[in-house]
Amino acid sequence: MADQEQAEIRLTLARLRQEHEDYDVAINAMIETGCDALRVQRMKKKKLAIKDKMSQIEDQIIPDIIA
Numbered sequence: 001m002a003d004q005e006q007a008e009i010r011l012t013l014a015r016l017r018q019e020h021e022d023y024d025v026a027i028n029a030m031i032e033t034g035c036d037a038l039r040v041q042r043m044k045k046k047k048l049a050i051k052d053k054m055s056q057i058e059d060q061i062i063p064d065i066i067a
Helices: 003-033 037-061
Strands: none
Touching: 003 037
8 A cells, every 4th residue: 555545544544533532522512411312313323433434444554464
């Protein structure tokens, strides 16, 4: 994998990590204020989708090691 390509992937991963953290803060704030449970559930689903995407990107960065 080219250095430029790997740098872009790492940048995307950092952006997704920040977005995941932002969702976490937003969800906690929504829970504290007594927001609608359906809205909280939707936010959690979006947060989980971001987590899945982060895992996929991490798999691209870390090569599989064949034992």
